[in-house]
Amino acid sequence: MISIDHPFVRLFSRYLREQGLPITQQREAVAQVVFSTTGHLSVEEIEQRLRQGSERIGKATIYRTLDLLVKSKLVEEHDFGEGFKRYEHRLSRQPIHEHLICLECGSVTEFRSDEVQAVEHRVAAEYGFAPARHRLEIYGLCRDCRTAGVKLPPGGLSCPIETV
Ligand SMILES: [Zn+2]
Numbered sequence: 001m002i003s004i005d006h007p008f009v010r011l012f013s014r015y016l017r018e019q020g021l022p023i024t025q026q027r028e029a030v031a032q033v034v035f036s037t038t039g040h041l042s043v044e045e046i047e048q049r050l051r052q053g054s055e056r057i058g059k060a061t062i063y064r065t066l067d068l069l070v071k072s073k074l075v076e077e078h079d080f081g082e083g084f085k086r087y088e089h090r091l092s093r094q095p096i097h098e099h100l101i102c103l104e105c106g107s108v109t110e111f112r113s114d115e116v117q118a119v120e121h122r123v124a125a126e127y128g129f130a131p132a133r134h135r136l137e138i139y140g141l142c143r144d145c146r147t148a149g150v151k152l153p154p155g156g157l158s159c160p161i162e163t164v
């Protein structure tokens with residue numbers, strides 16, 4: 001059994017209550033898994049972690065709960081062009097961050113850059129645009145993969161979506 005003790009799970013339960021949706025042990029267990037990591041989890045990984053906590057929850061319930069978590073704005077959905085989505089909660093200490101995505105091993109590294117923030121503000125001001133959020137994803141090879149001798153295909157980086 002996964003113990004439901006994360007304060008953010010309570011925020012999610014409150015959201016469910018406000019929406020008139022049932023608060024179930026299964027939904028709370030999925031939320032608990034997502035909130036207890038700072039990573040970018042796939043549905044497979046979430047299912048694995050639930051199983052480690054000996055929680056038997058069907059994929060449909062996991063998908064439905066993730067959908068609700070995204071709607072509640074507590075969780076962000078990412079599509080890194082891998083053919084599946086990844087989920088990360090938005091209550092980390094780094095609410096604004098960018099992503100480095102390794103095309104070889106699929107690792108996701110986060111970084112924060114004041115310069116990127118400055119570009120957002122400058123461009124927005126130039127176009128009279130009110131920015132709400134932005135997303136920067138850099139695809140390539142992580143340090144480990146490069147050390148292991150993996151090379152990018154000649155001709156540089158191809159769009160991973162096109163190669164699927
Ligand atoms: Zn890698």
Ligand SMILES: [Zn+2]
Pocket residue numbers: 040088097098099110
């Ligand atoms: Zn992230």
